[in-house]
Amino acid sequence: MKMRDIPTGRLVLALGLLAASLSVQAEPLRVVSSFSILNDMVKEIGGDKVMASSIVPVNGDAHSFEPRPSDAKTLANAQLLVINGLQFETWLPRLQQAAGYTGAQVVATDGITPLAFEGGQGAHADHADDKDHDHEHSHDHEHSHDHQHAHASQEEPAQGAHAHSHEHGSQDPHAWQSLGLAQIYVRNISKGLEQADPANAEYYQGRAKDYAQRLQELDDSIKTRLQAVPVENRKVITSHDAFSYMGKAYNIRFIPLVGVSSQAEPSARDIAQIIQQARSEKIKAIFVENTVSAKLVEQVARETGAKVGGTLYSDALGAAGSGVDTYLGMMRSNTDQLIQALQP
Numbered sequence: 606m607k608m609r610d611i612p613t614g615r616l617v618l619a620l621g622l623l624a625a626s627l628s629v630q631a632e633p634l635r636v637v638s639s640f641s642i643l644n645d646m647v648k649e650i651g652g653d654k655v656m657a658s659s660i661v662p663v664n665g666d667a668h669s670f671e672p673r674p675s676d677a678k679t680l681a682n683a684q685l686l687v688i689n690g691l692q693f694e695t696w697l698p699r700l701q702q703a704a705g706y707t708g709a710q711v712v713a714t715d716g717i718t719p720l721a722f723e724g725g726q727g728a729h730a731d732h733a734d735d736k737d738h739d740h741e742h743s744h745d746h747e748h749s750h751d752h753q754h755a756h757a758s759q760e761e762p763a764q765g766a767h768a769h770s771h772e773h774g775s776q777d778p779h780a781w782q783s784l785g786l787a788q789i790y791v792r793n794i795s796k797g798l799e800q801a802d803p804a805n806a807e808y809y810q811g812r813a814k815d816y817a818q819r820l821q822e823l824d825d826s827i828k829t830r831l832q833a834v835p836v837e838n839r840k841v842i843t844s845h846d847a848f849s850y851m852g853k854a855y856n857i858r859f860i861p862l863v864g865v866s867s868q869a870e871p872s873a874r875d876i877a878q879i880i881q882q883a884r885s886e887k888i889k890a891i892f893v894e895n896t897v898s899a900k901l902v903e904q905v906a907r908e909t910g911a912k913v914g915g916t917l918y919s920d921a922l923g924a925a926g927s928g929v930d931t932y933l934g935m936m937r938s939n940t941d942q943l944i945q946a947l948q949p
């Protein structure tokens with residue numbers, strides 16, 4: 606029987622069924638992550654069973670991010686959304702609403718005990734002129750900050766330390782900067798993938814286990830390598846307060862020029878204080894970040910004689926092929942830069 610002898614309706618039906626059965630087997634799970642670091646973790650764990658994409662692009666600043674209409678389209682089409690949580694993605698509720706996304710969601714920091722945001726280790730404290738700045742503190746940290754300019758909450762003794770217009774709560778969201786905590790991210794993401802796509806659960810579990818092991822190996826090797834750097838040398842200035850988790854893991858003091866969000870503008874007094882601190886503590890290195898303008902860093906470097914140690918990757922991966930286009934590559938690169946700048 607030739608094709609043209611088959612009644613058209615039946616042929617269309619047969620092709621439709623064939624396509625449907627193929628797509629059940631072959632179509633990867635559509636996973637959207639809020640930013641590039643999570644996106645890389647999803648790719649590592651999901652392998653070829655997922656089609657992963659990121660809303661905030663590589664080298665993008667998640668703090669100042671403004672979603673585009675195309676992001677709403679991407680999210681509307683997702684089967685799973687992976688976010689950091691700890692109020693990192695302040696723009697997300699609006700995007701979810703625009704996309705009408707009510708699907709499954711993984712909060713990668715679930716189960717992590719967050720560090721309190723302490724601000725610039727004294728550098729930002731003691732603002733007499735706090736009222737001139739925008740405050741966006743919320744009393745209710747469970748909810749996203751829809752209301753801007755809420756009043757400062759009373760429970761925060763460190764209030765003056767994180768003044769300015771950052772959009773975060775009192776918890777530091779940058780937990781991925783610890784390779785130990787990143788293993789909790791991996792567990793949460795794997796669980797989310799397993800639930801969204803049970804047919805491939807074992808595949809995800811196997812890859813998650815392998816990936817977590819590679820994270821642990823890098824963590825161990827960083828600890829070994831850092832032994833070459835005396836503890837008293839382990840202090841650096843960075844652009845924004847993104848490295849507290851790394852600092853805690855490896856006993857390095859990171860002194861940020863601005864607060865937990867890259868959006869804050871330090872006052873002239875903040876800068877003067879940091880310059881003074883850098884001189885008195887003989888801080889050797891000051892780092893540019895890939896997501897924050899280098900202007901301020903260069904100014905402080907000029908005035909203190911500290912050398913610009915290079916670029917640290919804080920809140921986003923680098924471009925494809927840069928060597929810092931994976932989370933592991935980024936953590937390796939940050940360590941290389943720090944050791945090079947701090948070793949005697």
Ligand SMILES: [Zn+2]
Pocket residue numbers: 668779845846847865866867919920
């Ligand atoms: Zn940040």
